[in-house]
Amino acid sequence: MENKDMIHTDLAIIGAGMAGMAAGMFAANRGISAVVAGGAGGFEYASGLLDLWGLTHPGKGYCKDPWQGLAQISESWPLHPLLKIPESDIGKAFDELTDGLNQNGLAYTGLPRGNSRIITALGTAKPTYRLPLTMAHNATALEEKPPTLLLDFHGLREFRAKFVQQVLASTWPDINIAAIAFPQMAMRSELFTPLMAQAMETEQVQDQFVAAVKPQLKGEQFLGVPAILGINRPEEILKRLEELLEIKLFEIPTSPVSVSGIRLKETFKKVLAGTCVTRLLDQRVLRAAHEPGKGFILETGTQSGTATTRIQAKNCLLATGRFLSKGLISDRKGVQESVFNLPVTQPTDRQQWHTSSYFDPHGHAINQAGLATDEKFRPLGKDNCPAHENLYAAGSILAGQDWMRTRSGSGLSIATAFHAIEQIAQNLAKTSG
Numbered sequence: 056m057e058n059k060d061m062i063h064t065d066l067a068i069i070g071a072g073m074a075g076m077a078a079g080m081f082a083a084n085r086g087i088s089a090v091v092a093g094g095a096g097g098f099e100y101a102s103g104l105l106d107l108w109g110l111t112h113p114g115k116g117y118c119k120d121p122w123q124g125l126a127q128i129s130e131s132w133p134l135h136p137l138l139k140i141p142e143s144d145i146g147k148a149f150d151e152l153t154d155g156l157n158q159n160g161l162a163y164t165g166l167p168r169g170n171s172r173i174i175t176a177l178g179t180a181k182p183t184y185r186l187p188l189t190m191a192h193n194a195t196a197l198e199e200k201p202p203t204l205l206l207d208f209h210g211l212r213e214f215r216a217k218f219v220q221q222v223l224a225s226t227w228p229d230i231n232i233a234a235i236a237f238p239q240m241a242m243r244s245e246l247f248t249p250l251m252a253q254a255m256e257t258e259q260v261q262d263q264f265v266a267a268v269k270p271q272l273k274g275e276q277f278l279g280v281p282a283i284l285g286i287n288r289p290e291e292i293l294k295r296l297e298e299l300l301e302i303k304l305f306e307i308p309t310s311p312v313s314v315s316g317i318r319l320k321e322t323f324k325k326v327l328a329g330t331c332v333t334r335l336l337d338q339r340v341l342r343a344a345h346e347p348g349k350g351f352i353l354e355t356g357t358q359s360g361t362a363t364t365r366i367q368a369k370n371c372l373l374a375t376g377r378f379l380s381k382g383l384i385s386d387r388k389g390v391q392e393s394v395f396n397l398p399v400t401q402p403t404d405r406q407q408w409h410t411s412s413y414f415d416p417h418g419h420a421i422n423q424a425g426l427a428t429d430e431k432f433r434p435l436g437k438d439n440c441p442a443h444e445n446l447y448a449a450g451s452i453l454a455g456q457d458w459m460r461t462r463s464g465s466g467l468s469i470a471t472a473f474h475a476i477e478q479i480a481q482n483l484a485k486t487s488g
């Protein structure tokens with residue numbers, strides 16, 4: 056194994072999904088020297104929406120107030136990580152994160168304390184706490200149900216306006232649909248939203264788009280398109296197209312690979328550029344150990360196992376996600392944590408991972424498996440004490456939550472990353488002072 060570099064840092068953040076990148080931003084804002092090392096995963100799959108809490112109770116409609124939902128989680132989720140964080144800090148975490156994204160060209164919006172609901176590509180209404188500004192009119196249109204045109208593109212399989220129209224028909228009859236060829240891509244047999252979004256960044260393509268859309272408008276008040284309004288400056292593109300088309304335009308999030316997820320990833324890279332946080336993106340931590348007197352020694356590299364960089368860090372934050380991202384791995388014996396081999400809280404045997412009904416409203420026990428921590432988000436070792444004094448964890452790897460079912464994915468990652476970074480900042484202040 057060849058070691059080319061050695062980086063000495065106050066904090067190593069392992070994982071570059073929502074939790075890892077949010078932690079990187081919070082570290083940068085506090086002047087903590089850090090390295091974020093992480094595989095590509097995470098963002099490409101995500102919708103770009105920032106959920107806080109959206110669990111709907113059968114028959115009770117959608118969760119309008121995520122804060123009210125959170126105030127009640129101790130009843131059903133006694134071990135939930137968000138119970139360790141004061142409400143005011145969760146709010147601060149969201150504000151700091153969305154301010155940072157906004158300053159780097161990706162604006163988010165939402166109700167002061169409530170969830171908005173937006174139309175998805177499946178025609179369902181999804182509650183979310185903070186949504187990209189390019190989706191703001193999506194929420195208004197769904198609420199008011201005015202005459203709206205949804206646009207299809209020849210060759211695009213990720214999004215079907217006809218399907219959305221059919222699902223919403225009984226509650227929203229004033230949806231019209233039309234299909235156009237996407238500018239300069241008429242000869243392609245298949246289109247992909249990231250490609251369209253990239254093309255949309257030029258005014259020439261925007262103008263051709265406008266020329267193709269105008270004849271389709273029949274007095275509708277809103278125009279809905281899949282998320283294709285550019286990668287880098289979507290609000291500018293939205294504004295220009297709205298002016299040219301004289302209509303309220305909105306995006307609908309699509310399935311992976313999602314443009315709104317890619318925007319988040321690219322914006323986080325901008326946020327960290329030129330700060331005290333070094334990015335080793337698309338690298339995985341291949342080996343990690345804690346050495347007394349030295350702190351954490353990590354080796355990063357590619358999937359094939361070629362080590363390229365060594366990191367020596369005083370503190371370490373584990374933000375490696377769950378099974379999809381390989382932060383947790385499973386075999387016939389159970390679930391393991393993949394970097395430090397930390398104990399994983401999990402059902403005692405595999406028979407208990409799932410209940411017999413896939414759609415069980417109480418969810419499946421395996422989805423709450425993960426790392427148990429102390430109040431500072433330090434993972435516990437076998438003796439129920441922190442495994443290492445300066446090792447922290449954040450995001451979906453934590454035990455006691457089921458972010459997918461409770462619609463709290465980004466909120467969980469953002470708030471736990473914030474809390475962990477606050478602890479690390481205090482630690483560093485103590486040791487340096």
Ligand SMILES: Cc1cc2nc3c(=O)[nH]c(=O)nc-3n(C[C@H](O)[C@H](O)[C@H](O)COP(=O)(O)OP(=O)(O)OC[C@H]3O[C@@H](n4cnc5c(N)ncnc54)[C@H](O)[C@@H]3O)c2cc1C
Pocket residue numbers: 069070071072073074075092093094095096097098100101102103104105106107311338339340341374375376377379380381382393394449450451452462463464465466467468
């Ligand atoms: C399909 C999908 C849709 C989603 N939609 C929403 C939504 O609508 N609203 C919402 O709020 N959230 C949504 N999310 C959730 C959200 O995007 C995050 O996935 C979630 O917050 C968990 O983030 P995380 O950082 O803990 O984990 P992940 O996002 O899984 O990131 C973990 C990262 O760690 C890296 N990693 C793993 N092992 C190592 C290692 N050894 N070394 C270095 N790096 C490593 C992985 O490559 C990955 O980049 C969605 C997620 C998915 C998958």
